[in-house]
Amino acid sequence: MAHQIERYSDFMKYRMLDIIFSGILLFTVGACSPNLTVVDTAATERALVASLTALAEDTGRELPLVATPIPSEEGVGSRNADIEIVSIDVENNYPNSITFEVVATSKNPLRRVAFFYWLQGQDSRNLETVEFVSGDEITASYTWDTARITVAPSTPIYFSWELEDESGNIFVSADTLVYYDDLRFAWKEIRDDEIIVRWYDGDQDFGGSIFSAARESLDRMKSETGAELEFPIFVILYANSTDFASWHYYVEDWVGGQAFTPLGVTTQILSPQHGSSWITEVIPHEIAHLFFYQQIQSNLASWPSWMDEGFAQYYEFTGKNQVLNRVEQAARNGELTPLRYIGGSFGHDPEEVRLAYDESLSVIVFLLETWGKQGLQALIDEIRTGATISVALSEAFSVTFEEFEALWITWLGTPATPRPSPTMIPTFGVIGMPTPVTRETPSP
Template structure:
């Protein structure tokens, strides 16, 4: 049996051990997605009463402590399995870990720290680095990898330039060979429509994109979207709050390199039927229903388009900077743009209705012009054709006969 503890903030101060300790084995092996196996072989000049494995994601804030049950002895061989199905960690992160041996008087000795790159060992990964992007691809095709790198780096550079954000560390991207392969690496019961996700805490993007026809478009739609979440997370980073989903997803959707053609129609249907969601409803997420999620993305993109049209990208940059102060949504909007969430909601929906009316008027005017042009063409055709329908005139010869 194992006891599992979590150390959140304050580690205990070490106690000097009188015993001499030698660590012989500090290995770790990945069996994705089932487990990570940690092993320890250690000898000491006194009986070891307890051992602890301390591990955490290298970029994570929480250290986990496992205490395998042992029989006290001067020499130990220990094996600890972490069940990764139950205690999920995403592939692509680095783990740091060390063992601690504790003696009867309460003193202890820590082993040297080790680092484990936690990759999905079901695939052979090709690693490439370009600028701020470290890419791991399960697809070995060179063109596929180059397209993914180009689109990812270009998305980061474009968004960073527009909004004055400079990445503090590299981004790691794992590319699976299909959406189904990606979902097999996610927690159980994950939504079936997921094609990519960003994990800002670990500066990590996971995506499942099949090689071949359409891959470049999917890179532009999925990779450029997910990597922007990491840039937005840095632009708004603070220890207290996160930006609302409508801003985070809206920016990523508005500035991804390929538009989703479904969004305009979904948004217009909701507007016409009076079913546009409120910004407060969109603040915490879009739910798991695919249709509701699609409307959430469409509405959020539209809000960002309204903000850019009304306040410019400079205004959006001020809004992002306001979130770095750890304020609420209302406070961030008030400080940067001078309005509340509810006022933005009303202004956005009024803008959307006005834009729809303008488009309807333009379409109606275009229809009239086309109709007039079509009628004129018919009249001209009729007039021009009328002469060619006449019966032939008789031609008189010089002898008087026709």
């Protein structure tokens, strides 16, 4: 590999087993007995990682960063003394496929093997019944074919195995986390407990500038909201549009980045050739998307795009006056897009999209100036309960949606009264929130 991967003091805390031989990640759990616990497994992993790290240092070999199995905190599964797992392997062939394999033994022949997997943020589990040759020692595998879908790099995948023998004894393994990393590039990395930045084009100073921008923006959000992250954020940088598009099944050529909010992943086309203004605008924007999702998401929550995009733009490092002035002018000219129309997709027309982004920021600035950060948090809390935006505004601010919109327009300097809600046409958004390739150059 051309670049040395950075190692950090929290390497052991993450219990990362970053081992790859010929493209195959080997994660050996060992024989599972009724007395085995997650703590025991974790200790074994730490000892193995320590010995392999020492071996790599002695031989001068690197430990490339690959998918990283981590036992979850959600219990240890259901043990059975008659069934033992010998090993669990994960083979990463990103972006085309990822294969999970289990080797197990049993006092009685095994008759059923089931594989469960689910992505971080997914409410339900995918169940796959795996074919195998029955016996008292079996090897079974499942391959998730991702060649014809878009799966973000470093997607967190949870999985477990369920085995049943002919006597009806059942063994369920503990939930395990593996990151579906893109292994095709010689990644460099800077990380702490909350932010992981990866890039392959540019020196350490370049990566450091990205990490600093991400860290500063996240610290500001945490300080102003009093909220914390529930899971870490990945910032993954591709050097050009070809590399970026290579892991998509399809992506518009105007997309310069995406935020996969349930996964805690943002991917961007970013290299040292981009100016510092792009870094200070885009990185905080994407961190804000990921942070906002973690604060507002619940199984019942649904929120408008203008709220999400407005929050993200609010935390950009660049000035806001130019955008706010454009929205004020649109209000005077009677050209504002009704907020109901920008609750979903912003469409495809560049001028309409630009105005939708501008209005989103303007609404959030208005909301914060009128009701403060406590008001924004009250609105978020209502949405988390499953309230629609109309109900949430009524509960948090004692105004109807139409009154809220009229107050905003009046705040812009154009007196307005509540108007009837428009007839809505359903729109469908993109799972990964896109960042345009080009953004307007901020004013000095």
